[in-house]
Amino acid sequence: MAELVLLADPIAIHFHSDGTSLAVDFHSIAALTSWLHLAGLNDPDLLTAESTGTTDDGRAYRRMNAYPTWHGWEFYAFATEYTDPAGPLDESTANRLAALAVA
Numbered sequence: 001m002a003e004l005v006l007l008a009d010p011i012a013i014h015f016h017s018d019g020t021s022l023a024v025d026f027h028s029i030a031a032l033t034s035w036l037h038l039a040g041l042n043d044p045d046l047l048t049a050e051s052t053g054t055t056d057d058g059r060a061y062r063r064m065n066a067y068p069t070w071h072g073w074e075f076y077a078f079a080t081e082y083t084d085p086a087g088p089l090d091e092s093t094a095n096r097l098a099a100l101a102v103a
Contacts, residue, residue, distance in 0.1 A: 004070060008035045008077075020072060026079035029064045035077070041068035052083075060084045 005013065005024075012025040026032040029050075036042040047067040054060050059082050066077045089097070 001071075001073070004039050007038050021074035021076065023076040023078070026077065029062065029079045029081055032064055032066060032077055032079040036066060036068065039068075039070075041066075041070060041075075 008024055008026070009031065010024045011027050012023075014023040016022060026035065033042070036046070049065045051063050052061065053063070061080050061082050063078065063080045066075070068075050068077065
């Protein structure tokens, strides 16, 4: 189990109180799909879902969920990526960051 979780490099892991399942949060969809492949969990019968949407504050996102099982353990794996491009920094912020970088 430790090797499987270490392959994941998740941003969060939560063990459920049922003692047989855990939630694993990834920083990107690519990281989630890579973990499924490296762990050998990406078989044709794997239940997955992909969706897009908008948060309450208007940010667009893509989300992927996967529900693999391993030796009786159920994983609830998910990743969310925000798809709206970050705008350029305003001049004041850029100048303050540059000053901070040379300090």
